[in-house]
Amino acid sequence: MIQIQKLSRFNRDKSQKFVNLIILPTILLFAAFLRLYRIEDYMTFLGDEGRDVLVVYNILHGKLTLLGPTSSVGGFFLGPIYYYFMAPFLWLFNYNPVGPAVMVALIGVATVWLIYVVGKEFFNAKAGIAAAVLYAISPLVIAYSRSSWNPNPLPFFSLLTLFILYKGVVKNNLKLFFTSGILLGIAMQLHYLATFLAAVMFLYVLLVDLIVPKINLNIVFVPLVKKYALMLLGFIVGWSPFLTFELRHGFLDFKNMFNFIFQSGNTGANANFLSAIYDVFFRLFGRLLISFPPPEQFFNYNQITLNLWILVVLSIAVLSTFFLLNNFYQSFKLKNENFKKYLLIVLWFFVGIILFGFYKKSIYDYYFSFMFPVPFIMLGLLISFIYENKKIKYFGKVIAIPLFALLFFINIQGLPFRYEPNRQLNQMKTIADFVMTRTDAKPFNFALISGGNSDYAYRYFFTVWNHPPVTIQDPAHDPGRKTVTDQLFVVCESPLPCEPLGHSLWEIAGFGRAEIEGHWNVSVVEVYKLVHYKGK
Numbered sequence: 001m002i003q004i005q006k007l008s009r010f011n012r013d014k015s016q017k018f019v020n021l022i023i024l025p026t027i028l029l030f031a032a033f034l035r036l037y038r039i040e041d042y043m044t045f046l047g048d049e050g051r052d053v054l055v056v057y058n059i060l061h062g063k064l065t066l067l068g069p070t071s072s073v074g075g076f077f078l079g080p081i082y083y084y085f086m087a088p089f090l091w092l093f094n095y096n097p098v099g100p101a102v103m104v105a106l107i108g109v110a111t112v113w114l115i116y117v118v119g120k121e122f123f124n125a126k127a128g129i130a131a132a133v134l135y136a137i138s139p140l141v142i143a144y145s146r147s148s149w150n151p152n153p154l155p156f157f158s159l160l161t162l163f164i165l166y167k168g169v170v171k172n173n174l175k176l177f178f179t180s181g182i183l184l185g186i187a188m189q190l191h192y193l194a195t196f197l198a199a200v201m202f203l204y205v206l207l208v209d210l211i212v213p214k215i216n217l218n219i220v221f222v223p224l225v226k227k228y229a230l231m232l233l234g235f236i237v238g239w240s241p242f243l244t245f246e247l248r249h250g251f252l253d254f255k256n257m258f259n260f261i262f263q264s265g266n267t268g269a270n271a272n273f274l275s276a277i278y279d280v281f282f283r284l285f286g287r288l289l290i291s292f293p294p295p296e297q298f299f300n301y302n303q304i305t306l307n308l309w310i311l312v313v314l315s316i317a318v319l320s321t322f323f324l325l326n327n328f329y330q331s332f333k334l335k336n337e338n339f340k341k342y343l344l345i346v347l348w349f350f351v352g353i354i355l356f357g358f359y360k361k362s363i364y365d366y367y368f369s370f371m372f373p374v375p376f377i378m379l380g381l382l383i384s385f386i387y388e389n390k391k392i393k394y395f396g397k398v399i400a401i402p403l404f405a406l407l408f409f410i411n412i413q414g415l416p417f418r419y420e421p422n423r424q425l426n427q428m429k430t431i432a433d434f435v436m437t438r439t440d441a442k443p444f445n446f447a448l449i450s451g452g453n454s455d456y457a458y459r460y461f462f463t464v465w466n467h468p469p470v471t472i473q474d475p476a477h478d479p480g481r482k483t484v485t486d487q488l489f490v491v492c493e494s495p496l497p498c499e500p501l502g503h504s505l506w507e508i509a510g511f512g513r514a515e516i517e518g519h520w521n522v523s524v525v526e527v528y529k530l531v532h533y534k535g536k
Contacts, residue, residue: 003272008392009086013463015180018438019125019129021466024129024132025137026113026114027116027129027133028109028112028113028136030136030137031104031109031112031136031137032109033108034136034137034142034302035105035108035109035142035145035146035414035423036105037282037417037464038104038417038421039098039101039146040096040098040101040104040425041421041422041423041425041426042146042416042417042421042422042427043098043101043146043147043424043425044147044149044422044424045097045147045149045424045425045428045457046424046428046453046454046457047453047454047456047457048069048149048454048456049097049148049149049456049457050070050097050428050454050455050456050457050458050459050460051053051069051118051454051456052069052082052083052148052150052461053086053090053095053102053148053322054099054456054459054463055083055095056083056086056090056407057090057185057460057463057464058089058096059083059084059087059474059525060087060091062389065080065083066080066241066242066244066245067080067245068080068081068083068150068240068242069082069083069126069150069187071521072129072214072408073430074521076192076246076256077253077353078150078189078190078191078192079188079189079239079241079242080187080241080242080244081186081190081241081365082150082188082189082190082429085100085153086099086103086148088098089103090100090114090455095464096423097148097460098425100148100364101147101148102155103144103148104145104146104147104148104149104152104344105145105146107145107152107156107495108141108142108144108145108152108155108156111156111159111372111373112132112136112156113131113132113133113202114137114159114160114163114373115128115130115131115159115373115376115380116129116131116137117163118159118163118226118373118377119131119132119236119377119380119381121163122341122345122377122381123341123380123381123384123389124386125208125382126303126384126385127313127377127379127380127381127383127385128380129379129380130379130380130383130384131373131376131377131380132135132380133377133378133404133408133502133536134289134376134380134404134407134408134411135372135373135376137408137411137412137415138288138291138411139153139286139291139411139415139416140288140291140412140493141372142415142416142420143416144366144369146416147332149366150189150190150191151191151366151369151423152366152369152529153190153294154187154190154191154369154370154372155369155372155373156369157186157187157190158344158369158370158371158372158373159373160183161180161183161184161187161201162180162197162200162201162204162348163343164176164179164183165180165204165205165231165239166340166344166527168227169179169204169205169208169340170337170340174226174227174230177205177230177231177234178225178230178231178233178234179234180201180231180234181231181232181233181234181235181236181237181238182232182235182237182238183234183238184197184198184201184235184238185234185235185236185237185238185239185240186238186239187370188235188238188242189238189239189241189242190238191367191369191370193367193369193370195374196351196352196355196356196368197352197370198235199351199355200344200347200348200351200352201231202228202343203347203351204343204347205227205231206224207342207343207347208343209223209224210285211332211335211339213301221227232518233314240270240397241494243463248512273357273358274357274361274408275361276356276357276401276497277353277354277356277357279363279466280311280353280355280357280363280368281355282314282317283365283368284317284322284371284374284375285294285313285316285317285375286309286310286313286317287365287368287370288372288375288376289313289316289375289376289379289407289411290309290312290313290316290407290410290411291410291413291414292313293410294311294365295404316379317375319382320375320378320381320382321349323378323381323382323385324342324345324346324349324378324381325346327381328342328343328345329345335360340410344441345374345378348371348374349371349374349378351518352370352371352374367379370437379407383400383403384400386399386400386403387400387401397495425439426456427444427523427524428461429457429461430453430522430523430534431522431523431525431527432457432458432461432462432465434520434522435458435462435489435491435527436461436462436467438489438518438527438529439465439467439487439489440526441485442485442486443470443487444469444470444483444485444487444488444489445469445470445471445472445483445484445487445488446459446462446469446488446489446490446491446492446509447487447488447489447490447491447500447503447505447507447508448490448493448507449490449491449492449493449494449498449500449503449505449508450492450493450494451493451494451495453493455491455507458491463496469489470483470485472482472484472506472510472511473510478490481512484510484511484512486518486532487517487529487530487531488507488511488514488529488530488531489505489526489527489528489529490508490527490529491525491526491527492525492526492528493524493525499525500516500528501514501516501530508530511530511532512530512532512533513532513533514531514533515530515531515532515533515534516528516529516530517529517531
């Protein structure tokens with residue numbers, strides 16, 4: 001009997017070494033390939049990305065900031081932490097904007113590793129491997145891991161925050177509660193929907209302390225207050241750069257953020273609580289796990305294919321949820337240590353979804369970033385259970401392996417670099433370089449006519465090349481019109497016929513009456529050179 005136990009332990013140790021030395025490194029290398037392959041050709045580089053690298057360029061030249069990017073909707077600012085994450089990578093890549101995109105890709109690879117660690121710690125190595133592989137190849141996850149954008153590192157920081165909190169609960173280590181608070185403060189600077197994460201953390205600590213009956217209320221209350229106090233203190237530390245700005249301005253951005261989340265606007269409002277919850281529930285599994293297309297791509301598929309796809313999504317989503325809840329219930333009845341694991345996943349999943357029901361605006365895929373790891377962990381648990389279930393023996397493997405293979409095949413079909421690259425970075429650089437050659441090294445004004453893009457991407461290159469355009473000021477700030485140069489270059493990105501003369505855009509109108517001196521087609525845009533009207 002002892003020999004059998006030793007042999008069993010030896011086989012487990014040998015299996016774990018094989019995972020650590022072969023399987024996990026292979027998964028991480030594959031994840032890195034999917035995120036880094038031709039990243040410069042496929043990365044997004046438009047106005048928002050240009051704005052960010054321009055701010056970071058200024059940080060690297062001594063102009064520090066307490067404000068981060070503006071939110072894509074809502075008009076409020078985030079904290080600056082993402083800019084300071086970007087700074088070393090922009091510097092290491094000699095101010096090439098691909099540097100911060102590589103940073104995001106590497107954080108994406110680290111997320112794959114962390115999902116394996118959490119899956120193994122919470123359940124078993126097979127659950128961790130299944131979850132990590134599926135996360136590594138998810139087309140939507142990969143798409144958000146190949147460009148520099150402040151919400152993109154949030155899956156890593158969300159998972160790390162909750163994992164550190166779980167460790168603090170299990171070990172009753174107050175330092176880990178403080179650390180989880182710091183990480184929450186960092187997550188809050190990446191995207192304000194990390195407030196949902198804060199709700200999960202609050203409820204988790206509370207419910208864990210309430211599961212074991214206590215005789216003296218102080219035995220529950222005093223340690224609970226200490227934990228919350230340390231989490232709050234850590235959060236203040238993690239959020240301190242932005243908090244410093246807010247304290248000086250009456251929490252203006254915090255008020256704007258609260259109003260944006262909980263007050264319905266004129267467009268994009270989610271009036272139906274239950275429909276919003278169903279939508280988020282379906283998309284968490286469909287968009288992340290099974291590459292279900294967004295509504296604007298439905299025309300590429302017939303209705304039978306879509307209905308079958310929906311059935312697969314709902315089947316996997318319901319089974320994964322049911323299995324999680326069943327394990328949670330069993331651990332709750334037994335009051336064992338597994339309860340703390342399942343409680344965390346249950347709260348992360350259900351609290352996140354339910355809070356979206358109160359969200360009164362359109363819900364975009366990247367809003368789920370703080371929840372990205374959850375469905376993968378849930379499905380990894382389901383697949384490992386089916387695979388190892390002794391009651392159904394080999395039949396479980398017959399189900400688990402094809403299910404995993406099917407999901408792998410579906411996701412591989414949607415990899416972004418199977419399609420032609422956008423080469424946005426190269427296009428912006430080429431256009432900016434062309435404008436530079438036409439300025440004759442003289443001062444110039446610059447304007448962009450576009451359907452929604454901003455001119456920061458172009459201005460970034462002008463700035464790096466030490467020849468930034470002069471920004472035209474309004475007459476109140478520049479009565480002598482010293483900011484108006486002798487030449488204005490206009491880039492037209494709009495697909496409509498471009499008519500820069502007399503355009504209402506301030507950068508053009510502020511230049512004054514003008515005439516066209518040059519017109520060129522460059523890459524995918526038109527470039528005009530305007531000079532002051534000379535008359536006949």
